[in-house]
Amino acid sequence: MKPVRIVGAGALGREVFAALSVLGEEILCFLVEPGLIRESVHGVAVHEIARGEGAQGDARYVLAVGVNEARRKLVQTLGPRAEYACVVHPAATIGPYVDISPGAMVIGRVSMTTDIAVGRHALINPGCNISHDCRIRDFASLGPGVSLAGRVTIEEGANLGVGAVVAPGVVVGAWSTIGAGAVVIRNVEPGSTVVGVPARPIIRRQPAKDA
Numbered sequence: 001m002k003p004v005r006i007v008g009a010g011a012l013g014r015e016v017f018a019a020l021s022v023l024g025e026e027i028l029c030f031l032v033e034p035g036l037i038r039e040s041v042h043g044v045a046v047h048e049i050a051r052g053e054g055a056q057g058d059a060r061y062v063l064a065v066g067v068n069e070a071r072r073k074l075v076q077t078l079g080p081r082a083e084y085a086c087v088v089h090p091a092a093t094i095g096p097y098v099d100i101s102p103g104a105m106v107i108g109r110v111s112m113t114t115d116i117a118v119g120r121h122a123l124i125n126p127g128c129n130i131s132h133d134c135r136i137r138d139f140a141s142l143g144p145g146v147s148l149a150g151r152v153t154i155e156e157g158a159n160l161g162v163g164a165v166v167a168p169g170v171v172v173g174a175w176s177t178i179g180a181g182a183v184v185i186r187n188v189e190p191g192s193t194v195v196g197v198p199a200r201p202i203i204r205r206q207p208a209k210d211a
């Protein structure tokens with residue numbers, strides 16, 4: 001197996017580092033934006049991510065950046081030749097017929113039963129419970145403790161806050177945001193933000209007009 005470069009050296013970068021270390025993977029370095037350079041993280045060198053050169057073929061990459069849209073852009077930065085490692089923490093319980101795509105991150109104690117697909121660069125945080133026949137598309141992320149009932153689809157780039165619960169068969173639209181603690185019982189429109197129990201679109205108050 002080729003060693004790994006971890007893109008991002010923040011909280012998620014360190015969590016990915018921890019998972020890969022437990023798995024016995026060799027980590028070459030962290031890669032960060034120029035303004036975030038520091039000497040090392042947990043004894044591993046931190047380098048600037050090279051612009052315009054694309055990925056190097058000597059390693060696999062993990063995009064350990066929490067913002068879903070940022071991971072999508074990094075895929076473009078690294079180019080089509082980049083190879084991605086899939087990170088599945090050994091504490092996760094993964095049933096049969098679960099397909100986890102390259103670049104996906106399963107961080108810590110997560111349960112997935114059966115017949116589940118996890119897309120590229122999707123992020124699944126500790127404590128998530130994912131039931132049968134769920135689809136979690138590319139770049140989506142589940143915050144800590146999210147529960148998905150059976151047959152749920154989380155479309156590309158959707159972002160579920162900590163502790164959100166999604167009822168059976170619901171489709172959470174692409175690049176939508178689900179608030180922390182929300183209970184989602186109906187389909188969510190792409191690009192929208194929903195909060196609460198049951199989850200409803202967020203209502204922004206208009207600023208008061210001048211008298």
Ligand SMILES: CC(C)(COP(=O)(O)OP(=O)(O)OC[C@H]1O[C@@H](n2cnc3c(N)ncnc32)[C@H](O)[C@@H]1OP(=O)(O)O)[C@@H](O)C(=O)NCCC(=O)NCCS
Pocket residue numbers: 125143144160161162177178179180181182193194195196202203205
């Ligand atoms: C939903 C969320 C993204 C909205 O953030 P925001 O756009 O900055 O919204 P605001 O904080 O301005 O809140 C707008 C309104 O929604 C309410 N609201 C925000 N989040 C809420 C939530 N999770 N549940 C219920 N109501 C919520 C606020 O109370 C506010 O209501 P008000 O106007 O009546 O006072 C954010 O609150 C949230 O829940 N993020 C989840 C973060 C998370 O879990 N990350 C996981 C990291 S691993």
